[in-house]
Structures are given as C-alpha cells and as structure tokens.
Amino acid sequence: MARLLVVDxxxxxRGLLADALRFAGFEVxxxxxxxxxxxxxxxxxxxxxxxxxxxxxxxxxxVVRRLRPVPVMFLSARDAPEDKVNGLTLGGDDYVTKPFHxxxxxxxxxxxxxxxxxxxxxxxxxxxxxxxxxxxxTRAGREVRLSPTEFRLLHCLMGHAGHTVAKPQIxxxxxxxxxxxxxxxxxxxxxxxxxxxDTAGPKLIHTVHGVGYVLRAPRR
Numbered sequence: 001m002a003r004l005l006v007v008d009x010x011x012x013x014r015g016l017l018a019d020a021l022r023f024a025g026f027e028v029x030x031x032x033x034x035x036x037x038x039x040x041x042x043x044x045x046x047x048x049x050x051x052x053x054x055x056x057x058x059x060x061x062x063v064v065r066r067l068r069p070v071p072v073m074f075l076s077a078r079d080a081p082e083d084k085v086n087g088l089t090l091g092g093d094d095y096v097t098k099p100f101h102x103x104x105x106x107x108x109x110x111x112x113x114x115x116x117x118x119x120x121x122x123x124x125x126x127x128x129x130x131x132x133x134x135x136x137x138t139r140a141g142r143e144v145r146l147s148p149t150e151f152r153l154l155h156c157l158m159g160h161a162g163h164t165v166a167k168p169q170i171x172x173x174x175x176x177x178x179x180x181x182x183x184x185x186x187x188x189x190x191x192x193x194x195x196x197x198d199t200a201g202p203k204l205i206h207t208v209h210g211v212g213y214v215l216r217a218p219r220r
Contacts, residue, residue, distance in 0.1 A: 002048065002109075002113055003028075003044065003046045003047045004027065004028050004047065004050060005030075005031065005037065005040055005048070006018050006029070006030045006050045007030075007032075007033075007034070007060070008030075008050075010052075011032070015030070021106075021109075024106050029044065034055050034057060034062060034063040034066075037051070038066055045070065046070060048072070048109060048113060049071070049072045050073050050075055051072055051073065053076035060074060061086060064090050064091055069135045069151070071093045071113070072093055072148075073092065073093060073094045073095075073108065074087045074094070074095045075096050076095070076096075077098045078097075089149060089185075090148075091149055093115065093148075093152065094111075094112055096108060115152070123155070123159065123161070125161045125204065125215060127139055127141075127201055128158070128197065128201075128204060130151075130154060130155060132155060135151060137197075140200060140201055142200065145196070146193070146196060150193050153170070153174050153189050153190070154215075157170075157214075161216060162217075164208045164211055164213070164214045165212050165213055165214065166211055166212040167213075170186050186212075190205065203218070204216065204217070204218070
C-alpha cells in the first residue's frame with residue numbers, strides 16, 4: 001500500500017481528496033500547510049506528496065525545495081505555463097491543475113509511483129547503478145549526487161538503455177508537460193547530467209543528432 005501525503009489548505013478539498021484516495025487503496029496522511037507537511041514527511045516518509053501550490057506562509061514551491069528527495073505531484077489552480085515549468089524544474093514529477101477528474105488523478109498517481117521505482121528495481125548499465133527505491137546513483141561504486149530532475153532524466157535514459165529516446169518522449173516521461181515543440185530544456189539537463197555521470201568514467205550518454213539521446217555501455 002503506497003503512502004501518500006496530501007497537502008492543501010482548504011479543509012473540504014483536503015478531506016474529500018484524502019477520503020477518495022483511501023477508498024482507492026492508499027494510505028493517506030493530510031496536512032494543511034507547509035510546516036505541517038514537512039513535519040509529517042519527517043515523521044513518516046511518504047511514497048508520494050500531493051502538494052497544493054498556494055499555501056499560507058510557505059508556498060508549495062518552497063515546500064518541495066525543503067523536502068528530502070521524494071516524488072511530488074503538484075495540485076494547483078495556477079495553470080500558467082511558467083507555474084508548471086517552475087514546479088517541474090524544482091523537482092515535481094507531475095503538475096495537475098484544479099479542478100481535476102479523480103480517476104485521471106489516480107491513474108497519474110500510479111504512473112508517478114511506477115516511474116519512482118515502486119516496481120522497477122535497480123538498473124545497472126556498465127558501472128553505473130541507479131536505485132529508484134533509495135533514489136541513489138553510483139558510478140564505479142562512488143555516489144553521484146543528482147537533483148530530482150536529473151535523477152528522473154537518468155532514470156528515463158537508463159530505463160531505455162541501448163535504445164534512442166526522442167526528445168519529445170523525454171519531455172513526456174521526465175517533465176510530463178507539453179513544451180509546444182521547445183526541447184531546449186532536454187539539452188540543458190543532459191549537459192548537466194553528463195558533467196556528473198560521464199566525467200567519472202567512459203562516456204555513456206550519446207547524442208543521436210536530430211532525434212534525441214541514448215545511454216549505452218561502452219563498446220568493447
């Protein structure tokens with residue numbers, strides 16, 4: 001049973017959503033503001049945080065900055081593109097605008113949990129190891145420290161190891177957001193990732209010009 005933390009300052013919304021998710025089979029803890037959310041996450045680390053952006057005092061974006069690495073789904077009435085980009089760049093795994101359709105929300109929760117590693121297990125390519133349960137990465141036995149977005153990007157590439165992943169597919173799997181054809185954010189984060197992963201050993205991340213990227217073990 002996955003543990004969810006629902007954070008929303010509206011009592012009615014928080015209560016109804018928590019009840020609906022419990023009925024759907026999740027273990028649910030609820031919090032009304034950022035401080036309560038951080039305290040609840042420390043007391044019982046959740047598998048996923050459903051986080052409103054507009055909270056009193058500390059907003060949702062600040063909460064996600066202070067959380068330990070944990071999957072986060074933003075739930076917000078703020079639907080401006082810059083809000084979505086900000087939330088996803090900070091480390092959000094999905095951004096759902098209110099009002100939302102409950103069956104779709106539950107489906108997206110399951111998708112985030114799958115991507116976070118609930119059933120995927122450890123992935124190894126050459127001397128690079130990604131553990132989705134602990135959200136940890138090592139190269140040749142040494143820790144590689146990644147931001148949440150870099151971690152999701154590496155998870156995407158390693159999950160398709162040996163196969164070219166097109167930039168639009170990377171946008172969908174990593175950011176879950178339609179960037180209207182602008183794929184520059186993918187190039188930027190691949191550059192960040194290379195500095196942390198490919199400087200520690202033989203090159204693993206390769207560019208497929210005009211298409212996307214592929215992560216593969218060095219050829220012998």
